[in-house]
Amino acid sequence: MAAEEEDDVEWVVDTIAGFLRGPAWSIPILEFMEHNCEVFDDEEESKLSYTEIYQEYQALVERLLEDYLKEVGINEEKFQEAFSSPLAKAHTSQAILQTVLAAEDFRLFKKMMVQKNIEMQLQAIRIIKERNGILPECLTEGSDVFSEIEQEEMKILREVLRKSKEEYEIEQERKRTEEAHAKLKAPDVTHNIPGDSREAVKVKESTEGAEDSEETTKCPLEGSHKSTKEDSKPVCPVQRGTENLLQPSCTKGKEDTKKRSAGKGSENTVQKAGEKGSDLSETEKQQLKQREDYLKKKRDLLLATKKESRNNVTPLSTDQKEEESPPKEEMSEEKQRLLQKRKMLAEKLKEEVINKR
Amino acid sequence: MGDVQKGLLSVIQKLKGSPEQEQELRIVLLGLDNAGKTTLLKRLASEEVSTITPTQGFNIKSVQSHGLKLNVWDIGGQRSIRPYWKKYLGSTDLLIYVIDSADQKRFEETGQELAELTEDESLTGVPLLVFANKQDLVTAAPAAEIAEGLSLHTYRDREWQIQACSALSGEGVQDGMNWISSQIMNRKK
Structure with missing residues (x-):
């Protein structure tokens, strides 16, 4: 009994x-x-x-x-x-x-919610980055009004984004050479495993976004690169070289912008300290507001997408998949692997950010 | 807030990975703004007390004392926040009320707030510890005088104690904690 x-x-x-x-x-x-x-x-x-x-x-x-x-x-x-x-x-x-x-347990609850909020923010920023290539000005400028934590977060984020871009460019290069090889062979189209189709669509979107980003970011970065003093260093002559050589110069430019904005930030702080007014200036307020609105919009979008994706749990049929991803550029295994890698990297960094808290 | 469901949750709470059935107590720390509640809380948790700003929301800390785990809730005391106090009174085991002993002008105000609190249903029979804080200031009124001003002796339906202290220096704080644990022990018997 x-x-x-x-x-x-x-x-x-x-x-x-x-x-x-x-x-x-x-x-x-x-x-x-x-x-x-x-x-x-x-x-x-x-x-x-x-x-x-x-x-x-x-x-x-x-x-x-x-x-x-x-x-x-x-x-x-x-x-x-x-x-x-x-x-x-x-x-x-x-x-x-x-x-x-x-x-x-209220404190456990709070911890959970704080974590979720950070996760959502990271996701939102990643989506912005993927769609637009670069973060909008309201997200990158005005770093002087960020709290220390936010700055730390942005630093890590930038690092993630930079890394993933680097990797992407390397892969991109490899892909080009491989494509050249592949053209000799019969066009071997790699189909996705059914059931994974939703992922595939997403993946496609993001790579396209990244491609755009390559185009859009290059110019301003190079521009800022030229405008900095570090130009005097013998780094640049190789710039117009092969694709391969372009990549390090690109990241260099990014670093420069970072430094520049940091410098600007401290300038602003000095100015502010001089005024001794703890209030933000009108433009700063506006920028903050802009930034907030932007993030909110993105968050709502994210919520909507998430909800939607949860609602149609059934994976898209193969037909739908074919419709949604026109065969203009099929997903190569290489690309998928790269994306997997990028995702893992982001995941790891995210974990580090969150666990550190 | 059905009691039945509360039962469900409290059962599940036992599965928490905490050390064997350590007794947890809920203590609410109240008082007017600038009385020194957060300073006291940090003092209890042995934290730095030099950089404390007015509390707009609330703070929670766990304090180990005499083998008990005290979860202390410190809720902001500004007039605009006081209406929220009653949301935090549920299932409270003990109330700590902090008074700025040097702020004679507001003795009446703080007395009214305390009287109102003790009338709240959720605090019926809950032991009350009053900290007559800021004794490090020369203008501070002695604890006995404050007790009289608050008419503490008329409280019949609960245990109470007034303790002179300085949250800033830590003086008297431990004595208050000793009273708290003696209260808890008595109740357990």
Whole structure:
């Protein structure tokens, strides 16, 4: 009889653990987090608004759990019994439980929301970068009004973007030579594995974006390169050389711009300190506002896309895929590998940024 | 806030990876603006107290004391924030009320706020520790005088204590904490 009871307990625990892993739980929770994480920052002091959001979250967790228990016919007694037993601890991991525990632990909740906010920001910025090639002025200028953390974040971001661009250019070069080889062979079209089609479309978009970026960024970067003093160093003569040689000069230019904007930033700070006015100037305010609006817009867009992609869980059929990605330029394995690599790099850096906090 | 569901969550909370059933307590730290709540909180957590700015929201810190884990909530005391206090009173185990002993002009105001607080349902029977803070200032009123001004002796339905202290220097703070843990221990029996 004892064994029977244990079986029962085990069943209850496993059922609930399964529920917590499934979409009926994770989708509403994730949606909630994405919609509400915007106000959460990494300051030690919490805002009063966090409490309201926290209470909403508690209500959501309670409702989801309660509804589920009702649905599968586990009454509260059984639930209590099951989750008070040592079995519960053995059969569930902290990772699964985190979203539940957050409903009873404000600080865990805050940490989760702050993380989500950073993730969303990084994603938004990556999308901006992929679409436009460069970050809009309102995101790069005015670094003097950034807090230290934001500056650190931007530094890391720039590094990620620079790295991925470098890699892309190298790959691009390799691809060109390979394409030349490939032309000799029959046009071997590499099809994507079905089910992965959504990814493929995304991948395509982003590479196209990156291509654009190559075009658009080159000129201003070179321009700024010329305008800096470092020109006197014997770096430039190779600039008009082969593609390969262009690449380091490109990154160099970027570094220069960075330095320049940093210098400008400190100039502004000095100026500001001179005025002794802690208030931002009108233009700075405007820039900030602009930046904020831009990010908000991007965030909304991201939310919409995310929601959409979740709604149509079924992968696109192969026909659709073919329609959406005209065969003007098929995805080569090389490209996919490169993208995989870039993604991993971004993932790693993101983790570093977030875990450091 | 159905009690039944609260039960669900508290059951799950037991699965938290914390050390064996360590007792956690919720303490709310209130008082007028500039009373020294955040300074006291940081003092309790053995943190730097020299750079503290007015709290616009709230702070939470965990403090270990006598084998207990005290989760202390310090909520901003500006007039505009005070209406939010009551949102933080639920399931509070102990209330700490901080008073700027040198701010005689606002003794009446702080007394009113405290009286209002103690009438709140969620604080019924909850022990009250009043810190008569800023004793390092020469103009500070002695704790006994403040106790009288607050009519603490008329509180019959709860344990209370007034403790003179200086959150800035740390003097008297430990005595207050000792009273807190004695309260908790008594309640457990």
